[in-house]
Amino acid sequence: MSPVSRGFHRRHAPDADPSRVPPGQYVTADFPVLSAGPTPRTAVRDWTFSITGAATPKTWTWEEFRALPSEQVTTDIHCVTRWSKLDTTWQGVTLDTLLGQVDHTGTFLLAHCDGGYTTNLPIADVLNGQAWVAFNYGGSPLAAEHGGPARLLVPHLYFWKSAKWVRRLELVDHDVPGFWESYGYNNYGDPWKEQRYAGD
Amino acid sequence: MPATDPGARSLPDDPGASSDTLDGNAIGGLLLDVFGTEMTTVTGRCGSCGTASQVGEFTVYLRAPGTVVRCPTCTAILMVFVSARDRTCVDLSGLAELG
Numbered sequence: 001m002s003p004v005s006r007g008f009h010r011r012h013a014p015d016a017d018p019s020r021v022p023p024g025q026y027v028t029a030d031f032p033v034l035s036a037g038p039t040p041r042t043a044v045r046d047w048t049f050s051i052t053g054a055a056t057p058k059t060w061t062w063e064e065f066r067a068l069p070s071e072q073v074t075t076d077i078h079c080v081t082r083w084s085k086l087d088t089t090w091q092g093v094t095l096d097t098l099l100g101q102v103d104h105t106g107t108f109l110l111a112h113c114d115g116g117y118t119t120n121l122p123i124a125d126v127l128n129g130q131a132w133v134a135f136n137y138g139g140s141p142l143a144a145e146h147g148g149p150a151r152l153l154v155p156h157l158y159f160w161k162s163a164k165w166v167r168r169l170e171l172v173d174h175d176v177p178g179f180w181e182s183y184g185y186n187n188y189g190d191p192w193k194e195q196r197y198a199g200d
Numbered sequence: 201m202p203a204t205d206p207g208a209r210s211l212p213d214d215p216g217a218s219s220d221t222l223d224g225n226a227i228g229g230l231l232l233d234v235f236g237t238e239m240t241t242v243t244g245r246c247g248s249c250g251t252a253s254q255v256g257e258f259t260v261y262l263r264a265p266g267t268v269v270r271c272p273t274c275t276a277i278l279m280v281f282v283s284a285r286d287r288t289c290v291d292l293s294g295l296a297e298l299g
Contacts, residue, residue, distance in 0.1 A: 036261050036268040038275055080265050180265050184284040197284040
């Protein structure tokens with residue numbers, strides 16, 4: 001009998017194109033749920049999304065947010081805990097659209113989420129079709145455990161930057177480390193440069 | 201509440217909510233490494249709600265980039281441990297008292 005429980009084997013996806021897998025990652029067919037706290041469950045009738053800080057403040061209700069133009073996105077995602085998932089499909093509103101509705105001067109943003117989670121991003125990394133506030137995954141409303149009703153999707157960076165349950169983007173003129181970044185994770189998080197920890 | 205109320209869209213159940221949490225005994229080894237002594241029977245007091253519990257009763261989230269320990273009463277973060285390369289970053293600022 002194997003000393004290793006079958007339950008602890010990773011479910012690798014076969015035949016993954018190695019050129020799509022960043023260093024140190026493995027491809028999974030699952031969509032692992034990572035969470036540092038209880039899953040928030042904000043009903044869409046109570047949900048709002050705001051941009052504040054170095055910007056003219058703006059708040060959308062769920063209905064207003066959903067009335068904005070949205071895009072279908074197929075992309076690979078890469079978690080710092082070493083799993084990658086290929087060809088994930090999302091629907092969301094680009095940050096170009098959202099930030100285009102406010103006058104702003106910020107060069108960084110700090111995303112604030114239900115549950116208190118935060119993460120930081122350069123504004124340059126969320127414009128030009130690089131980031132979305134996603135509300136559908138795989139053709140269905142985004143499940144709470146994956147960040148529903150809506151989460152950030154910034155697939156060119158490690159997935160902790162794609163904050164679940166996002167509710168507000170605070171625009172700032174300097175970089176402010178978020179939750180994991182303040183505990184030693186990399187401020188930027190490029191999976192292709194394997195920027196997992198500070199100093200990488 | 202009417203099922204047709206679009207504002208009341210219910211979110212899917214979270215099947216991982218209960219299975220994703222453990223109690224403080226699950227990190228007894230980590231705590232021993234960090235503190236150099238058995239910690240699960242030590243009492244800690246939450247800095248948010250004031251509840252005193254044994255460390256072994258704390259709620260622990262391991263399926264994350266780090267280990268997050270929360271108050272079993274109010275869910276406030278009590279401790280965070282992140283192992284990065286050859287060092288462990290420890291934050292105990294959520295505790296009003298330990299020991």
